[in-house]
Amino acid sequence: MEFFSTANKSLIKDINTATILQIVRTKGPISRAEISKLTGLNPATVSSNVGSLIENGLVRETGIGASSGGRKPMMIELNPDAYYVIGVDMGTTDVSTGITDLEGRIQHKVTLPFGDRTEPEEILGVIRQSIRDVMAASGLETDRFIGIGMGIHGLVDPDRGISLYAPAFQWEDVPIAEPFSREFGLPVTIDNDARAMALGEKWFGKAAEVGNFVFLNIGTGIGSGIYVNGELIRGAHFGAGEIGHIRVQDTGERCFCGIVGCLSTLASGPAIERQARHDASAGLAPHLLQLAGGEPGRITGELIHQAALQADAYAIRLLDEAGRHIGSALSVIVNLLNPEMVLIGGGVSNGGDFLFDGLKEEAALRSMANNIKKTYIGPAGLGDDCGMIGAAALILRSVFRNPNQYNS
Numbered sequence: 567m568e569f570f571s572t573a574n575k576s577l578i579k580d581i582n583t584a585t586i587l588q589i590v591r592t593k594g595p596i597s598r599a600e601i602s603k604l605t606g607l608n609p610a611t612v613s614s615n616v617g618s619l620i621e622n623g624l625v626r627e628t629g630i631g632a633s634s635g636g637r638k639p640m641m642i643e644l645n646p647d648a649y650y651v652i653g654v655d656m657g658t659t660d661v662s663t664g665i666t667d668l669e670g671r672i673q674h675k676v677t678l679p680f681g682d683r684t685e686p687e688e689i690l691g692v693i694r695q696s697i698r699d700v701m702a703a704s705g706l707e708t709d710r711f712i713g714i715g716m717g718i719h720g721l722v723d724p725d726r727g728i729s730l731y732a733p734a735f736q737w738e739d740v741p742i743a744e745p746f747s748r749e750f751g752l753p754v755t756i757d758n759d760a761r762a763m764a765l766g767e768k769w770f771g772k773a774a775e776v777g778n779f780v781f782l783n784i785g786t787g788i789g790s791g792i793y794v795n796g797e798l799i800r801g802a803h804f805g806a807g808e809i810g811h812i813r814v815q816d817t818g819e820r821c822f823c824g825i826v827g828c829l830s831t832l833a834s835g836p837a838i839e840r841q842a843r844h845d846a847s848a849g850l851a852p853h854l855l856q857l858a859g860g861e862p863g864r865i866t867g868e869l870i871h872q873a874a875l876q877a878d879a880y881a882i883r884l885l886d887e888a889g890r891h892i893g894s895a896l897s898v899i900v901n902l903l904n905p906e907m908v909l910i911g912g913g914v915s916n917g918g919d920f921l922f923d924g925l926k927e928e929a930a931l932r933s934m935a936n937n938i939k940k941t942y943i944g945p946a947g948l949g950d951d952c953g954m955i956g957a958a959a960l961i962l963r964s965v966f967r968n969p970n971q972y973n974s
């Protein structure tokens with residue numbers, strides 16, 4: 567009796583190939599026998615699937631390994647240069663676009679400023695240019711690229727490839743994946759920037775072995791990507807993770823989201839700079855003002871950090887307060903989701919311990935002791951490239967889930 571339909575057989579082959587590729591990626595160089603042992607698949611199945619993977623170039627034989635008795639085995643490893651992916655990290659003031667190999671390592675990158683542009687066509691034009699520039703700089707043939715991943719701030723519908731709302735540019739419902747895919751002739755996947763960064767940390771950073779973690783992106787805005795039981799959470803309408811709009815103070819500025827006292831209005835990069843410029847104008851930050859050449863408008867996040875390193879009490883207190891606001895909002899997530907790890911990235915995270923000490927202390931004060939005491943809180947693993955690597959991971963994820971799509 568034919569129990570499995572042809573479609574099912576092909577699905578089973580796809581699952582087996584993906585399982586084997588994942589083992590080769592994480593454990594390679596590895597022998598066919600070892601793959602068989604780790605996956606429980608019989609040696610003939612492993613051989614045939616490894617054959618397909620060698621044929622489409624995703625894995626390669628690397629030489630003879632050590633023998634555990636008997637004939638020495640041929641070892642197999644991922645071929646990271648088989649294909650390349652383009653990762654676009656669209657910020658609010660510029661776009662950074664990188665080319666990664668299959669291990670998520672950046673090979674080339676380009677950053678272009680948006681200047682005073684805000685119209686969708688203008689912004690998307692700068693992004694297009696950054697992709698053309700980085701492809702040209704790489705010198706790679708176009709058929710070596712297998713897709714473009716894009717991390718975009720604000721609300722994003724990854725299924726339809728649409729930016730639903732980008733607060734920095736005040737645009738709504740802008741189609742992105744389809745026009746880029748048409749222009750470059752490649753699959754394009756988009757998602758919210760913080761979610762893409764969380765994906766990057768899961769595949770290539772500190773969270774590889776962790777099923778429950780939160781990635782906090784603290785830059786010009788504050789967002790997060792949340793993993794629960796190994797799944798990246800999107801929410802019913804793609805708004806999960808908006809930690810920047812948790813209210814942490816009863817008074818203060820009204821946020822663009824309509825709420826007074828949002829975390830974003832207190833601890834984002836622009837919010838910290840705004841506070842420092844205001845205080846410097848009022849004569850409350852003399853050292854910082856001096857570093858800025860006497861002009862409050864020239865105070866930046868980097869200058870604030872520099873002043874803190876020089877033991878300036880004002881700058882130290884400013885970063886500590888921002889950290890405490892973040893810790894306060896974070897405690898809500900820690901109590902709700904009990905993450906194993908909280909990774910913090912984005913420009914503001916460069917404030918280092920000046921930021922992290924108060925953040926951790928406040929998070930601990932406000933969270934259930936049992937939840938917080940085992941939670942690791944620290945900087946993200948991928949640093950400033952996290953946005954590009956995360957964006958590339960939107961495509962790389964599909965390579966590893968369905969490697970047979972590259973069979974000729």
Ligand SMILES: [Zn+2]
Nearest residue numbers: 811821823828
């Ligand atoms: Zn808000």
